[in-house]
Amino acid sequence: MIKNLNGFAHSWLAIIMFFYAFSAMAQGDTSTVKAQFALGVNSPSSNGFVSNFEANSINFPSINLGLQYMFMQKLGAKLDYGFNRFSNLENTLEFKVNYSRINLQLVYDASNVINFSNRLGLFLHAGPGFSIIKPLGSYTENNTSYLNGLGGLEVHFGVSDKLTVYLDTSYILGFGKDFSPISDGFGSFNGDMLTVTIGASISLSGCYYCGD
Numbered sequence: 001m002i003k004n005l006n007g008f009a010h011s012w013l014a015i016i017m018f019f020y021a022f023s024a025m026a027q028g029d030t031s032t033v034k035a036q037f038a039l040g041v042n043s044p045s046s047n048g049f050v051s052n053f054e055a056n057s058i059n060f061p062s063i064n065l066g067l068q069y070m071f072m073q074k075l076g077a078k079l080d081y082g083f084n085r086f087s088n089l090e091n092t093l094e095f096k097v098n099y100s101r102i103n104l105q106l107v108y109d110a111s112n113v114i115n116f117s118n119r120l121g122l123f124l125h126a127g128p129g130f131s132i133i134k135p136l137g138s139y140t141e142n143n144t145s146y147l148n149g150l151g152g153l154e155v156h157f158g159v160s161d162k163l164t165v166y167l168d169t170s171y172i173l174g175f176g177k178d179f180s181p182i183s184d185g186f187g188s189f190n191g192d193m194l195t196v197t198i199g200a201s202i203s204l205s206g207c208y209y210c211g212d
Contacts, residue, residue, distance in 0.1 A: 029205065036066040038168055038199025042084045044099070048174065048191015050182050052093055055189075059086035062195045064168070068107060076107040078125055082172075084193065095187035096136040101172065103129030103150045121156035121164065131174060139187025146176035146190065162203040170195050 042062040044055050066080030084099040105127030114120045131148045134140075152170030159165060176190030 031203065031205075032070050033205040034068045034201045034203055036064065036068060036078075036080070036166075036199055036201045038062075038064040038166070038197035040064075040168075040195060040197030040199075042086060042099075042196075043194045044086050044097075044189060045191040045193065048176075048189045048193075050179055050185035050188075053095060053185070053187065054089045054092045055086045055097075056089050059084070061085060062197055064195075064197055064199065068201070070107070070109070074109045076109075078105045078107050078127075079103075080105070082195070084195065086189075093187075094137065095139060097187065097189050098134040098136065099189065099193065100132045100134070101129050101148060101150075103127050103148070105129075105150060119158040121154075121158070121166075123154040123156065123166075124152070125154065125170075126151040129172075131172070131176070133189050135187040137187065142184055142186055142188040144176065144179075144184075144188055144190060146174060148175060149173045156201065164201045166199055166201055168195075168197045168199065170197075 040060075040062045042059050043057055044059070046054065049055065061084070063083045064080055065082075066078050068076055068078040070076035080103055082101045082103070084101075085096065086099070087096040088094050105125045108124045109121070110124055111121040114122050127150060129148045129150055131146055133144045135142045150170055150172045152168055154166045154168045156164040156166040172193045172195070174190060174192050179185030179188070179190065
C-alpha cells in the first residue's frame with residue numbers, strides 16, 4: 001500500500017509541476033488553471049458487498065486532489081485522484097477497504113445560477129474514470145478494479161482572487177462485474193459511492209508580475 005501511495009505521489013508531483021510551469025508561461029486569468037485539495041467522508045452503496053459484509057454508512061477519510069484547466073470561460077476539464085477508506089459496520093464481519101480512483105472530467109461553470117453574491121460560484125463536473133479496490137486485513141487477495149463514471153456539484157466561496165473554499169458532493173457509479181466465485185468478494189467492493197468533501201481551490205495562473 002505504501003509503495004502504491006508513493007507511486008501516486010510521484011505521479012501527481014510531476015503533473016503539478018507540469019501545470020505550474022504551463023500556467024507560469026501562460027500568465028492567463030486566475031481562474032484558468034487551479035489546483036484543488038479536499039477532505040471529507042464517503043458512503044459506499046450496500047449493493048457493492050457480498051452477503052454478510054456491510055460497511056458503515058459514513059466513513060472517513062475521503063481525499064481528493066485535482067488539477068483544473070478552463071479552456072473556455074464556462075467550460076473546462078479536470079484530472080483528479082480520490083482516495084477513500086471504509087470499514088465494516090459494528091457487529092458484522094470485520095474488514096477495511098482502500099478505494100482509489102482517477103477521473104478525467106468536464107467542468108461547467110454554472111455560477112450565473114447564483115445571483116445574490118459575486119463571491120459564490122457553482123460548478124458541475126462529470127466524466128469517466130478507473131477505480132482500484134484494495135482490501136486490507138484478512139482479504140488482501142481480493143483486489144479488483146473497474147471503470148466508473150463520476151458526477152458532482154461544487155459550491156465555491158471566494159476568499160481572494162487566487163483562493164476559494166468549496167463544498168463538493170459527488171456520486172461515483174461503478175461498473176464492476178459480479179464476484180464469481182462469491183468468495184472473491186469477501187472484504188471487497190464493486191458498487192457505487194457518494195462522497196462529500198470540503199476543500200480549497202488555488203490558482204496556478206494569473207498575472208504574477210503586473211505589479212512589478
